[in-house]
Amino acid sequence: MGRGTEKMVKAAKKFAETQYKTFTDRYGQQMIDLLELPIRLVLSPFTLAIDVAGSAPRGFGLPELASKISFSAIFLVATLGTYDIALELGKKVVCQR
Structure with a gap:
């Protein structure tokens, strides 16, 4: 690789890193919540039963x-x-x- 391509690759990496950091700072938790939603829906009957059993009096x-x-x-x-x-x-x- 010549010197010109190294600068271009370095600039592209820097740009991608800043865009990724901006995106994750702004939308990171929302994306995690969206990805967790199907798992929570599948596991909700079990977690509900555990919550009911755990909070019940003796x-x-x-x-x-x-x-x-x-x-x-x-x-x-x-x-x-x-x-x-x-x-x-x-x-x-x-x-x-």
Whole structure:
């Protein structure tokens, strides 16, 4: 390489380094957050369960939480079913008049 190309390579390296430093200073954390997002989405069910189990008082665990959730789900289904039955009965009463 001649002397001219060394200066050009050195100037190109310096330019690239300053541009990289400016970019990482300005957008570095945002890029890291964007790249971590898919990983967080995949791991969120596990981290949520660990957080719930870790913050629960003594004598309360995941089986207790699961039973409470299923208990409330039964009442939710029963309530929605009751509304559906009432709606169907209302339709039949209105149609028979």
